[in-house]
Amino acid sequence: MKESLEPVLERIGQDFDASTQRLLELLAIPSVGTDPAHHADTRRAASWLKDYLGTLGFEAGLRETPGHPIVVAHAGSKRADVPHLLYYGHYDVQPADPLELWQTPPFEPTLVEGTHGPRVVARGAVDDKGQVMTFIQAMAAWRAVHGDYPARITILLEGEEESGSSNLSAFLAEHADELRADVCVISDTGMLAVDKPAITYMLRGLAYFEVTIWGPRQDLHSGIYGGAVPNPINVLARLLAGLHDANGRVAIPGFYDDVVEPSAEELAGWAGIAVDEQGFLAEAGLTESSGEAGRTLLERVWSRPTCDVNGIWGGYTAEGAKTVIPSHASAKMSFRLVPGQEPEKIVSAVRAYFTEKLPSGCRLDLKEMGASPAIRVATESAFLQLARQALSRVFDQKPVLIGCGGSIPVVGAMKSLLGLESLLLGFGLDDDKVHGPNEKFELVCYRRGIEAHAAFLAALAATSVDAIKR
Amino acid sequence: MKESLEPVLERIGQDFDASTQRLLELLAIPSVGTDPAHHADTRRAASWLKDYLGTLGFEAGLRETPGHPIVVAHAGSKRADVPHLLYYGHYDVQPADPLELWQTPPFEPTLVEGTHGPRVVARGAVDDKGQVMTFIQAMAAWRAVHGDYPARITILLEGEEESGSSNLSAFLAEHADELRADVCVISDTGMLAVDKPAITYMLRGLAYFEVTIWGPRQDLHSGIYGGAVPNPINVLARLLAGLHDANGRVAIPGFYDDVVEPSAEELAGWAGIAVDEQGFLAEAGLTESSGEAGRTLLERVWSRPTCDVNGIWGGYTAEGAKTVIPSHASAKMSFRLVPGQEPEKIVSAVRAYFTEKLPSGCRLDLKEMGASPAIRVATESAFLQLARQALSRVFDQKPVLIGCGGSIPVVGAMKSLLGLESLLLGFGLDDDKVHGPNEKFELVCYRRGIEAHAAFLAALAATSVDAIKR
Incomplete structure (x- = not known):
């Protein structure tokens, strides 16, 4: 050489x-x-x-x-x-x-x-x-x-x-x-x-979705109907909030079933890496990390699956106040996948989560926008x-x-x-x-x-x- | 006459x-x-x-x-x-x-x-x-x-x-x-x-707010940062979801403290009203009502306070998929107030709720957009x-x-x-x-x-x- x-x-x-x-x-x-x-x-x-x-x-x-x-x-x-x-x-x-x-x-x-x-x-x-x-x-x-x-x-x-x-x-x-x-x-x-x-x-792999919750047929006046009908934004917020538990883990049943944990050697190798956590966070204007409890920063970004909402929209979003109960609300969300997780199983689990949690009176559209393995x-x-x-x-x-x-x-x-x-x-x-x-x-x-x-x-x-x- | x-x-x-x-x-x-x-x-x-x-x-x-x-x-x-x-x-x-x-x-x-x-x-x-x-x-x-x-x-x-x-x-x-x-x-x-x-x-009266959750200084790539930083949309969804409990009641501490219940006579009067509930719902394209458990439809729309999210926005909302963790997310929300509730106390309670529930690493803007009593x-x-x-x-x-x-x-x-x-x-x-x-x-x-x-x-x-x- x-x-x-x-x-x-x-x-x-x-x-x-x-x-x-x-x-x-x-x-x-x-x-x-x-x-x-x-x-x-x-x-x-x-x-x-x-x-x-x-x-x-x-x-x-x-x-x-x-x-x-x-x-x-x-x-x-x-x-x-x-x-x-x-x-x-x-x-x-x-x-x-x-x-x-x-x-x-x-x-x-x-x-x-x-x-x-x-x-x-x-x-x-x-x-x-x-x-x-x-x-x-x-x-x-x-x-x-x-x-x-x-x-x-x-x-x-x-x-x-x-x-x-x-x-x-x-x-x-x-x-x-x-x-x-x-x-x-x-x-x-x-x-x-x-x-x-x-x-x-x-x-990491990726599974991407767009979800829309449909409630009333048209936008309603929140004075006349407020308190008596499902509000698609409130419903969507509840479903998205339920995607994580109090420890920052994804709360979809079965989500972690097939996750392959890094080996002891791998973890030992990572432990030897002097990560500039403060520098990493400072790039984002942050001073402390968040996420899954009990995991190092490197585990959280390399070997742990995640769920992030990438976009959300619904109802009245212009200047001022409008007391509307909108007919629908939508979000884009993605899951980072790690070795072991099969994209098809994750897509099914995500669909099952939303279908089962959907309150009566609402309708769900869940658009699958691609899924690739880690x-x-x-x-x-x-x-x-x-x-x-x-x-x-x-x-x-x-x-x-x-x-x-x-x-x-x-x-x-x-x-x-x-x-x-x-x-x-x-x-x-x-x-x-x-x-x-x-x-x-x-x-x-x-x-x-x-x-x-x-x-x-x-x-x-x-x-x-x-x-x-x- | x-x-x-x-x-x-x-x-x-x-x-x-x-x-x-x-x-x-x-x-x-x-x-x-x-x-x-x-x-x-x-x-x-x-x-x-x-x-x-x-x-x-x-x-x-x-x-x-x-x-x-x-x-x-x-x-x-x-x-x-x-x-x-x-x-x-x-x-x-x-x-x-x-x-x-x-x-x-x-x-x-x-x-x-x-x-x-x-x-x-x-x-x-x-x-x-x-x-x-x-x-x-x-x-x-x-x-x-x-x-x-x-x-x-x-x-x-x-x-x-x-x-x-x-x-x-x-x-x-x-x-x-x-x-x-x-x-x-x-x-x-x-x-x-x-x-x-x-x-x-x-x-009913009304208290209207616009809330913005700020996280990272700029939009981040969810591959690089996903799992390690707070996502303002996820945080906002959690805070909005927490506004209601499982029985459809507003879960802000103190929210119901001053609510004056209708008198027995009033309730008896309302009970005598033959409400066309199905017609009321059909106008909204719905077949069943939702809302606070244990209350009649008339109570829910006349004498019970509510919380509705009227608009929400944040992150990537155009066509296709973008794996962004946005720097901020916002919502407009309003509370219908009933006799007894003082708008100023409700505004304070709403502010306290968001301030206390805000996770570290995030910043909150809560804009008060008017409050009037029932x-x-x-x-x-x-x-x-x-x-x-x-x-x-x-x-x-x-x-x-x-x-x-x-x-x-x-x-x-x-x-x-x-x-x-x-x-x-x-x-x-x-x-x-x-x-x-x-x-x-x-x-x-x-x-x-x-x-x-x-x-x-x-x-x-x-x-x-x-x-x-x-």
């Missing part, structure tokens, strides 16, 4: 200013995939990446979908006995609004001095253009030094991640033979701190061991295996459609303001990300194929 | 078609007081009434206010030993939307055949133009027969009742000497049925006895004393500013669709209303002044 890596790290250092300029160039393209006004810009970002990958020896092309194109690029030997790595990322970004809260324009990427040195401030800085560029720049340096790649490499970059990856699954299924690799490498997650590398191995990636795989080595080498510190409270649906798609485990190597920080104003990526994280991906290639090159190919 | 009334009733019958035409003419003026587009129309309705009252021997004028003018008209002897009646009504109407639900245009008053004969369908048919015209047409007939009125009569018609009577109190206070009478007669309430006359003697009018007054006689005479059935679940704030203003008891003689029916599409007034109710007001004048004429003047 050492022999092949040292000159690549040197090259990364020499080229780092240029790498940074390349990232700024990509960030200047406002590829807001969901905004029709940025349709052409979004395609331009895809073309920029395709063209740049072409200069690195990749056979790269834009593959059309009913939505934005998918960039697919291949390089390296296609011999069956060579390991095949599939790198996934996305070039679309979230809308930048509210614009007035940005200190610099979201699509005029700016280097700003922060506590960890310079950082890039721009929409997409870390999610996901900056992270995508960590592995692309690692490959650029590797190729400049060694002339070729130590593996067969496929890069797949989609333009619809921020809008639900609507066309990705069909594309994966259709091109399964072309894309099926030995592992999928994804850089879209985070670390614990600038100097604390991490590999994400557990992602995911654990294999922690004993050869690739994960190589990634551990690579991160240890670059950070001079062993990486920690961490959970992620959110979902990365592509991990599930890679598993179900291509049979691939994913390796989640991410370099973001909790305070990067993903999806928010003033999104940023620390340059030190960018550089270590590039170095880590190069070290991963070096570790792979130093390993016998037999140890990797199953 | 009989001698003076018979010819007036005859005259009312002869003139009834013309009376109906006059009402249709007034209803055709779209006096939507709150709509700037109908500003001139609203004034036109006031002028129409002023002009018409002028033809009936009234000294009538438009009195300017910062809002719409108040029609004030005087007639009859001004001698101090003559009884002085102040009639109150309003000429403004509610907005007519949703227009698409009207079967005939709201300002093209139409006679439609119903189960009780013809009815007028128009915005304002019963609230309050039709009811105002009952006493004006009674006076027209009385004057046509007798040449003068048996009392000093003042008519006050405002144009801002549907928008909170913003300028009425100041006007009453400023012109107290001119307006102070022996009783205030109001026709803006209802009967039990076409042939069941009623006098309303109890009105009202009982004197049931032993000479005027109420005269009204009983008058209604018995016209309907051939004794009137029932009834409550009203809503508030009529002018009743409180008449008492506090002019020291006047109110006599609530109303001729509406529960199914008149007040404030809704296809508002109507049965012509049989219109006619009996005119006759009842004439009979009231006749009863007054037959009574010695000493029995009335205090």
